[in-house]
Structure formats: C-alpha cells, structure tokens
Amino acid sequence: MDTTQYDVVIIGAGLGGLLCGAILSKEGMKVCILEKNEQIGGSLQTFRRDGLSLDTGIHYIGGLDKGQTLYQIFNYLGMMDRLELAKMDEGGFDMILFKDDDIQYPHGMGYERFISLLTVIFPDEKTAIVTYCDEIRKTCKSVPLYNMSLEDKYEDPDILSQSAKTIIESFTTNEKLRAVLAGSNMLYAGYATRTPWYVHALIQNSYIESSWRCSKGGDQIAKILARQIKTNDGQILTKATVTGIHEENGAAIYAELESGHKIYGARYISNLHPSITLDMLDSKAIKPVYKNRIKGLDNSVSAFVLNVILKPNSYKYSNRNYYYFDDLNVWNATNYTEENWPFTYGIFEAVPHDDSIYTESVSVMTYMKWGEISQWENTFNTSIHETSRAEEYESFKQLKAKKLLDTVALKFPDLVKHTKSWYAATPLTYRDYLATPMGSIYGIAKDYTNPIRTQISPNTKISNLYLTGQNIKLHGVLGVALTSLVTCSSIIGKEYLINKIIKANEAAA
Numbered sequence: 001m002d003t004t005q006y007d008v009v010i011i012g013a014g015l016g017g018l019l020c021g022a023i024l025s026k027e028g029m030k031v032c033i034l035e036k037n038e039q040i041g042g043s044l045q046t047f048r049r050d051g052l053s054l055d056t057g058i059h060y061i062g063g064l065d066k067g068q069t070l071y072q073i074f075n076y077l078g079m080m081d082r083l084e085l086a087k088m089d090e091g092g093f094d095m096i097l098f099k100d101d102d103i104q105y106p107h108g109m110g111y112e113r114f115i116s117l118l119t120v121i122f123p124d125e126k127t128a129i130v131t132y133c134d135e136i137r138k139t140c141k142s143v144p145l146y147n148m149s150l151e152d153k154y155e156d157p158d159i160l161s162q163s164a165k166t167i168i169e170s171f172t173t174n175e176k177l178r179a180v181l182a183g184s185n186m187l188y189a190g191y192a193t194r195t196p197w198y199v200h201a202l203i204q205n206s207y208i209e210s211s212w213r214c215s216k217g218g219d220q221i222a223k224i225l226a227r228q229i230k231t232n233d234g235q236i237l238t239k240a241t242v243t244g245i246h247e248e249n250g251a252a253i254y255a256e257l258e259s260g261h262k263i264y265g266a267r268y269i270s271n272l273h274p275s276i277t278l279d280m281l282d283s284k285a286i287k288p289v290y291k292n293r294i295k296g297l298d299n300s301v302s303a304f305v306l307n308v309i310l311k312p313n314s315y316k317y318s319n320r321n322y323y324y325f326d327d328l329n330v331w332n333a334t335n336y337t338e339e340n341w342p343f344t345y346g347i348f349e350a351v352p353h354d355d356s357i358y359t360e361s362v363s364v365m366t367y368m369k370w371g372e373i374s375q376w377e378n379t380f381n382t383s384i385h386e387t388s389r390a391e392e393y394e395s396f397k398q399l400k401a402k403k404l405l406d407t408v409a410l411k412f413p414d415l416v417k418h419t420k421s422w423y424a425a426t427p428l429t430y431r432d433y434l435a436t437p438m439g440s441i442y443g444i445a446k447d448y449t450n451p452i453r454t455q456i457s458p459n460t461k462i463s464n465l466y467l468t469g470q471n472i473k474l475h476g477v478l479g480v481a482l483t484s485l486v487t488c489s490s491i492i493g494k495e496y497l498i499n500k501i502i503k504a505n506e507a508a509a
Contacts, residue, residue: 005264006032006235008491009255011242012271014042014434015477016469018225019484020269022077025232027492027500032234032263034255036241038384041222042271042434049423052350052360054307056425056433057441058218059348059363060088060321061477062206067505069146070206073481076504082224086215086351089319092117093211096183097324097411098176104322105180107208111137114208118180128172132181135167136208139201145482146202148498160451162197164190165331179328186323186346186365187476189300189442192331196448199474206478215351221477239384245270245465247283252465269487271469272435273299273443274456285461297454298447301334302427302439304342304368306401309361314418317359322347324411334367342366342404347412362415366404370427370438372396382432389428397424443471458487466490 008024010017013035025031039045043057063070064085074080090113092106108117111133119126140146142155154160168181182190184207188199214220226236241258245268254262270277274294278286325333325344333344345366349359370377373396381387401424409416427439436443447454456472468487470480489497 004032005266006030007265008032008267008269009034009263009265010269010271011245011255011277012042012435012469013037013040013222013226013236013238014271014469014480015044015221016480016484016487017042017269017271018222018229019073019077019481020271020468020487021234021236022225022228022232023484023488023497024491025229025234026077027497030233031229032265033229033236034240034242034257034263035236035238036435037382037433038238039219040226040236040238041219044218044222045433046217046219049307050309050421052309053217053219054309054361054423055214055218055348055350055363058214058221058477060093060207061085061212061214062203063209063478064212065210068206068209069148070478070481072148072501072505073485076501077225077228079221079224079228082220084214084216084220085212086319088211088213088321092320093207094184094321094323096180097322098179098328099324099326099410105183107184109208109211111208118177122174122177125172125174125177128174128177129181132168132171133208135171136201136205139198140205143198143202145485145498148502150495150498159198160196160455161448163448164195164197164200165192167197168200175328179325179330182330183323183325184321185330186333186344186367189334189367189445190331191334191445194298194445194447194449196446196451199446202474202478203476213351242280244282245277245280245462247281247285247462247465250283250285250461251463267464267466267491268462269466269468273437273440273469273471274467275437276435277467281462283462287461290461293453294456298445299437299440300442300445301367302370302430303365303425303441304400304404304427305366305425306364306404307361307423307425308364308415308419309421309423310359310415311418311420312360313356313358315359315362315415316357317349317352319349321349322411324407336367342407345404345408347408347415364404364408368400368427373426373428376428379428380432381428397426400424442475443469446474458483458490 007029008031010033013033021031021033045056046053090109094107096105106117108114118129144151242255244256246253252268254264336343348363350361430439458467473483
C-alpha cells in the first residue's frame with residue numbers, strides 16, 4: 001500500500017484543483033490530485049461523437065490579452081505560449097436576440113467599440129451606455145485580487161450587496177437597452193432577486209476586454225496544467241473516488257479511496273462542492289450549525305445542452321455567441337414554465353479546423369430545473385459506471401431536443417436544417433460527471449441580499465483542509481482562477497504569491 005506523504009492532496013481534478021496543483025507544485029510542494037472520473041478537467045472535459053471532439057462547458061474565455069487578469073495568472077504558470085486560441089469577432093463577440101425583433105444587438109470587444117456599436121442602435125442612450133461601462137470598470141477596480149493588488153479590503157465596501165438588475169436599470173429607462181445590457185446573463189444564471197452586480201461586472205468586463213475560444217478544445221487547459229504538475233513531480237490519479245477524509249485532533253490525516261487505499265498528506269484541498277466535502281468528514285471540529293448553513297445554501301439552476309453535429313461544409317462559422325430571449329424579461333429566464341420552455345438559449349459554435357469557413361458543431365444551451373428529471377435521480381451513469389436509464393428518459397430527451405430545436409429554428413433555420421445528429425446533456429449529466437448537487441451549473445448562487453452567507457471561506461475548522469473551486473468565490477474560468485489564488489494564498493501567503501505573479505509578468509513584458 002502506498003504510504004507516500006504528500007505536501008498537498010487535492011480532491012477533484014476540475015479547473016480549481018488543477019490550478020491549485022500547478023501553483024503549489026510550481027512553488028516546490030509535492031502534490032497528488034485525486035479524480036473520480038477517467039478524464040480530468042471537470043467542465044473542461046471533452047467527449048467524442050461522430051469522429052468530433054465536443055466541449056462540455058468551456059465555450060469561450062475572457063481576459064486573455066497581455067496584461068489582463070486571466071492572462072497574468074496563466075502566464076505565471078507558463079500556459080500562454082502553449083494555449084491554442086482564436087480571438088472572437090471584435091464587432092460583436094456576443095449577440096443578443098429577441099423573439100419578435102430582427103435586430104441582433106452586439107456586445108463589442110473593447111469599451112470604445114462596445115459603446116459605439118450600441119450607440120448606433122440606441123442613439124439617444126449614449127450617456128447611459130457610457131455610464132454602464134464606467135460603472136463596470138469602477139467595480140472591477142474595487143476588487144483587489146482582480147487587479148493583483150495586496151490590499152485586503154474592497155475599495156467600495158458595498159460592492160457585495162448591490163443588485164445587478166437594479167444597477168443596470170438605474171442607467172436607463174429604455175427597456176430594450178436594459179435587456180441588451182443584461183442579455184448575456186446565462187453566463188451566471190441571472191436571478192432578478194439575487195444576482196449581485198459585482199458578479200455581472202467582473203464577468204462582463206473580462207469578455208469586453210477580450211474574448212477567445214480554445215481552438216483545440218477546452219480540455220487543452222487541463223492537459224497543459226496536468227503536464228505542469230507532472231513536470232513538477234506531482235501525481236494525478238484518475239478513477240480514484242474519495243469516500244472519506246479521516247481527521248484526528250482537528251487535522252486531516254488521510255483521504256480514503258473507494259478501493260480502500262489511503263492517501264496521506266500534510267494538507268488537503270477539496271475542489272468539490274462544500275456540502276459534498278462535509279459529507280466526507282466525520283469530525284467534531286465541524287459544528288452542525290456550519291454544516292446546516294452550507295447545506296441550506298441555494299445552488300444555481302442546471303441546464304439542458306444539445307451538442308449538435310452539422311452536415312459537412314453546410315453551416316458557416318460566425319465567430320460569435322448568440323443569446324436569445326422570448327421577450328425583454330431577461331431576468332426571469334431561470335423561472336421558466338413548462339408552457340414557455342425554452343424561454344432562452346445560448347448558441348456557441350466550435351472553431352473550424354484546417355482554415356475551413358464552416359463549423360462542424362455547435363452547442364445549444366438552455367436552463368433546466370432538477371425537478372424535470374427527478375424521477376431518475378436514483379440512477380447514475382458515467383463512462384466508467386455505465387448504466388442504462390429508462391426508455392422514458394430517452395423519450396424525454398427526444399421531446400426536449402425537438403422543442404429546443406423548433407425554437408432555435410425561428411432565428412437559425414439553417415442550423416436546424418443542416419443538423420446531422422445531436423447529443424443531449426441534462427442535469428443528471430452535470431450531477432454525475434461534475435458531482436454538483438442537482439446538476440447545478442455554477443454552484444452556490446451568490447446573493448446580494450445576504451452576501452456574507454454565500455461567500456465561502458477557503459479555510460475550514462480542520463486546520464489543514466482548504467476549499468477551492470466555483471462554489472467559494474466566483475465561477476467560470478476567471479472566477480475559479482481567482483479563487484485558486486485565494487486558496488493557495490492560505491497555504492503559501494498572499495503577498496508571496498501575488499508578487500511571484502507580478503514578477504513573472506514583468507519579466508515577460
């Protein structure tokens with residue numbers, strides 16, 4: 001039995017776990033990452049169908065121009081020279097669409113372009129558009145870590161308790177413009193009564209600054225990080241399901257695998273949902289009130305995704321994303337009814353291969369509540385635990401796919417016309433592969449009405465157990481990267497880590 005003592009044992013090889021592993025191994029620590037699936041990466045995973053590699057969750061990334069926030073983190077880790085990226089359309093990387101409106105409303109890349117493109121459509125609203133952009137930049141400036149600052153406090157103390165919907169509505173009374181400015185809120189599953197302004201601002205700013213697709217698939221990020229970890233003498237064990245974290249005297253001693261093996265470490269980081277991490281512990285150090293608080297937090301909604309494979313050389317690549325809504329009530333999309341589903345959807349195209357002008361596949365994403373598939377919640381199906389679900393489940397997917405494609409056909413008839421085949425993911429898929437409660441796509445939902453409650457500390461009452469990932473501070477590639485810095489700072493020190501990132505980028509300038 002392996003009794004190797006690691007400096008850090010990381011549970012979960014999603015982006016958060018891999019980033020923490022890359023950072024800490026780069027800084028000289030002996031790292032071991034444990035992953036239950038056969039493929040690492042979490043939402044970075046890809047899968048093959050009809051001879052094509054299809055992304056599962058990472059359709060585009062923001063903030064990767066030189067000097068921007070995500071660039072600085074990736075560059076410190078030596079990733080930027082290895083990533084194969086394609087910059088999206090600067091004249092509208094995101095296009096906002098409405099059912100009874102033929103205009104496509106662009107989100108332009110770069111603030112000057114963002115303002116000028118929308119001002120053409122809303123000539124009387126330039127002041128509102130400029131103010132909106134200024135407020136985004138002001139908010140982002142207020143977040144120290146986003147700017148690689150050593151400050152411990154937000155410049156604006158009220159930043160966590162401001163409503164995204166309310167702030168956007170304060171800029172203009174034009175209902176259409178309000179909907180356009182909030183039109184990419186599928187990036188964070190926007191709730192009218194809950195979503196904080198800072199979530200909107202940080203995410204929107206990163207994409208306005210620069211938007212990119214991974215031209216060779218999102219899994220290249222996971223592969224690059226894995227190579228870095230292994231180069232630094234770290235280990236990544238797949239098909240290694242952790243069933244428990246054993247604690248003595250307030251410290252974690254080992255992680256126990258489904259196989260019975262024990263993995264020993266001086267420190268542990270869990271990239272899993274906090275409630276799942278707590279279920280692995282049997283410790284008096286974790287008080288029931290804390291467990292109840294974590295388990296009582298609301299998670300974001302789940303999704304229904306069609307990965308559509310197109311007939312060869314049939315559908316031209318537009319280098320844009322499209323967000324569609326039935327009407328202007330864009331904040332109500334997560335509260336759809338059976339009658340109006342799908343109220344919204346997003347379309348994300350795959351980068352063509354070999355300089356072709358045609359895309360081979362697109363992903364179409366809409367919301368789906370857990371209750372719609374709860375009758376199958378006691379089933380489990382992944383590539384290493386294959387289970388055939390009931391015929392009714394396949395019929396359910398067929399019906400939902402048809403309804404979604406019928407809605408897509410209203411704006412994109414050629415896409416539907418040239419569909420060769422499709423493969424559907426439901427909340428069950430997200431739950432089984434990503435271990436998220438009820439298939440939540442963005443983890444714990446942040447809430448401006450009670451911000452402290454939904455901001456989870458990476459430190460726990462177990463002295464050497466830390467948390468990371470989308471549930472802790474912010475989701476998405478950018479959010480998880482920033483959260484990884486917070487987690488690693490608890491181990492190696494914030495000042496040390498930020499200075500290393502700053503120096504790495506000064507050297508590359």
